[in-house]
Amino acid sequence: MEIRPGIELANLSDVGCERTENEDYYCYAEPDGQEEFKKRGRLAVIADGMGGHEGGQVASGLAVEVVRETYFSSASDDPQEGLMEAFRSAHQAIQEWAGKHPELRGMGTTCTASVLREGQLYYGHIGDSRLYLLRDSTISRLTRDHSVVNRLLEQGLITPEEAAGHPERNILTAALGANAEVAADFSETPLPLAPADLLLLCTDGLHGLVSDEELLAIACERPPRDACRALVEMAKKRGGADNITLQIIRIDAP
DSSP states (O other): OOOOTTEEEEEEEEOTTTOSSOOEEEEEEOOSSHHHHHHHOEEEEEEEEESHHHHHHHHHHHHHHHHHHHHHHOSOSOHHHHHHHHHHHHHHHHHHHHHHOGGGTTOEEOEEEEEEETTEEEEEEESSOEEEEEETTEEEEOSOOOBHHHHHHHTTSSOHHHHHTOTTTTOBSOOBTTSSSOOOEEOSSOEEOOTTOEEEEEOHHHHTTSOHHHHHHHHHHSOHHHHHHHHHHHHHHTTOOSOEEEEEEEEOOO
């Protein structure tokens, strides 16, 4: 797919050092027609599946593909409403698949999706994959992890240092396909983007081993493609126990 001018994009997914299968999934997509592009914008999605090798792969793949298809075919011109509809459809698709394949019952996936339209960012999120905004040598996490450890952290029951090594740090409190309802978060208002802003989407295979400060330094110092490679290699040198997936989008001047 040819990417329209306005951004520089790079993405990379690696199985890591210990897994034999990659349960992460990602996509970047734009509509073909210019009118649809003005209406829908650009879509970037990442997902990290759970529920065993096959279950995780199916769940993450279903999530990304259904989010993409539903968002671009939504009857709403509002990107936020389109994302909400897309997450609901993906949640239902995973549950229906699990219902038809009992051996995969319990499968689910994180999902983080961002839409860039006319210089503004919209996003939806569930699980512990993350979306960051890097601007003016600072890094801001736009998403909130839906995890047991993050809940303890928010309640002040553990410190950030304790959270980093907590035995339950990989246990999610919300995921597509895993609950009766979609417990996802969505941006309340669109976020204006500026030239040179960087968006970084990643699974916990990266942010679990690489600090926010390191993400900032490497992503700001290198072109997106080089930064993706460098960050994956950093995570692998530190053990790479999980699959590692990220996308970096650099906003160009109009």
